[in-house]
Amino acid sequence: MFIKPVARGARGYTLVEMTVAMAVFSISGLALASVFLFSIKSFAAMGNYAVLDQANREAMDQLTREIRQARQVTSYSTNSITIVNGNSLAVTYLFRPSTSQLVRTASDGSNKVLLNDCKLIEFQLFQRNPVSGSYDIYPVATNNWQHTVKVVQLSWKTSRLINGLAQSENVQTARIVIRKQKKA
Amino acid sequence: MRILSLKRRAAGTTLAEVLTATAILGAVTAAILGAVFNGFFIMERVRENQRATQIILEKVETIRLYSWSQVNSNGFIPPTFTQPYDPQAVAGSKGITYRGTFEISPFPYTTSYSDNMRQVTVTLRWTSERNLQRQRTFVTYIARNGLQNYVY
Numbered sequence: 455m456f457i458k459p460v461a462r463g464a465r466g467y468t469l470v471e472m473t474v475a476m477a478v479f480s481i482s483g484l485a486l487a488s489v490f491l492f493s494i495k496s497f498a499a500m501g502n503y504a505v506l507d508q509a510n511r512e513a514m515d516q517l518t519r520e521i522r523q524a525r526q527v528t529s530y531s532t533n534s535i536t537i538v539n540g541n542s543l544a545v546t547y548l549f550r551p552s553t554s555q556l557v558r559t560a561s562d563g564s565n566k567v568l569l570n571d572c573k574l575i576e577f578q579l580f581q582r583n584p585v586s587g588s589y590d591i592y593p594v595a596t597n598n599w600q601h602t603v604k605v606v607q608l609s610w611k612t613s614r615l616i617n618g619l620a621q622s623e624n625v626q627t628a629r630i631v632i633r634k635q636k637k638a
Numbered sequence: 639m640r641i642l643s644l645k646r647r648a649a650g651t652t653l654a655e656v657l658t659a660t661a662i663l664g665a666v667t668a669a670i671l672g673a674v675f676n677g678f679f680i681m682e683r684v685r686e687n688q689r690a691t692q693i694i695l696e697k698v699e700t701i702r703l704y705s706w707s708q709v710n711s712n713g714f715i716p717p718t719f720t721q722p723y724d725p726q727a728v729a730g731s732k733g734i735t736y737r738g739t740f741e742i743s744p745f746p747y748t749t750s751y752s753d754n755m756r757q758v759t760v761t762l763r764w765t766s767e768r769n770l771q772r773q774r775t776f777v778t779y780i781a782r783n784g785l786q787n788y789v790y
Contacts, residue, residue, distance in 0.1 A: 482663075489667055496674040503681050507688060574726060584703050586714050591703065605700065611726060625689065625724045629696040631703060 502622040506571070506614050510624045513556065513569040517547060517608075521630045527579065527603040535577045535606065540634075549575040549610075556610070571614040580605040606630045683766060686723070686734065687774070690762050693721045693736055694776045697760050706782045709756060715740055738762045745779065754782035 467475070523540035530536065533549040544561040549572060556569035580591040582604035595602045609627040616622070651659075697719075701709075708714045717740055723733025738760065745755040760776045 486667075489671065493670060493674055496678065500677050500681050503685065507685065511688070582703055584700065584708065584714075586708075587716060589697065589700070589716065589719060591700065604703065609726060611724075623724075624685075625726065627692055627696065627725065629699050631699050 498616050499622060502614055502616045503624075506612055506622050506624045509569060510612055510626050514626050514628060516558075516568065518628055518630050520545060521606050522633055524632050525634055526600060527606065527632070528600060530577055530579055532576050532578075535608075547577075569610070569612065571612045573611050573613050575610040576608065578607040579603045580607065604632055606632065679767070683770075683772075686764065686766060686772070689723055690736060690764070690774045693738065694760050694762055694774060697738070697740060698758070698776055698778060701758055701778070701780055704780075709742060709780060715742065717741065734764050734766070736762050736764045742780075756780050 520539050521535075521537060524537040525540065525542065526538045528536045528538060528544065533551070534546060536544060536546040539545045539560075546559050547568070548557050548559065549555075550557060554570065554572050555567050556572050556575060558564075558566045558568050579594045579599070581594050581602040583592045584590070585592060591605050607627075607629045609625075611623065611625050613621060613623040704715065719738045719740065721736045721738065723736070725732065727733070741759045741761070743757045743759065745752040746757055756779065758778050758780055761773065762775075763771070763773045766772055
């Protein structure tokens with residue numbers, strides 16, 4: 455192996471060449487870096503949406519199934535509801551704003567977090583009579599209201615910030631008709 | 639192996655080479671960005687579908703509350719409705735609007751009990767971004783005397 459000496463005219467770069475080359479590299483490097491960062495943020499956001507959608511759907515499915523089969527609603531506030539479920543267990547769904555969680559507790563001692571990252575939740579109760587000319591239903595009576603509850607309407611909103619990169623939101627609403635609640 | 643000295647004419651890359659490399663890089667970057675934007679587009683459509691399903695289910699769920707005469711009385715159940723994507727948001731940021739129709743029609747089959755049944759069709763239409771017209775339909779039946787004896 456032998457290396458020929460560098461020809462006189464071909465050695466090194468001039469300062470101008472070097473500066474131009476560095477400028478071009480910096481600009482294209484910055485462009486590539488921003489594309490890379492944007493892609494990372496985008497994939498994080500999409501993953502975040504998917505996780506949030508799945509968690510919300512599962513929570514809504516479980517809650518809907520149990521309320522549909524409830525025997526009675528025994529107490530409620532805007533952020534909690536207590537029912538006697540199909541197996542005669544007293545079950546409470548409670549929204550804890552301090553931890554942003556929706557929790558299910560039952561009289562058999564079980565305790566389960568149904569939903570995290572919950573920002574807002576609202577339960578409303580209605581009786582069985584629909585209002586003519588609208589899709590509304592009359593709200594529960596003030597006296598002896600437990601025996602008039604037929605419809606539970608709920609809505610919640612979850613939002614999740616992932617690694618400071620992407621904020622995702624999910625909205626859920628449902629109107630659940632209790633199947634077993636008899637006419638008062 | 640021999641390493642030859644660089645001749646002056648061969649030093650660096652030619653303009654054509656640089657342009658080709660830039661074009662390839664540009665095409666790859668555009669493809670990646672396109673894929674990301676398409677991912678967002680599809681995710682948004684999935685979310686709209688999920689919300690549409692909720693709205694339709696809310697309407698279908700309450701059908702069982704109507705009496706037979708209410709079902710057949712014209713206008714007791716309104717034929718149209720609208721719902722925003724996010725009903726809890728402040729005005730102006732409620733997202734897309736779903737336009738729905740609620741249609742009660744005769745039972746579509748000839749049977750001895752067809753007079754005691756009705757077909758209910760809930761249809762939801764909305765416009766997605768890129769002016770995409772979308773639609774979801776839910777069809778069910780309602781019976782005059784109910785289906786199970788535990789339904790009150």
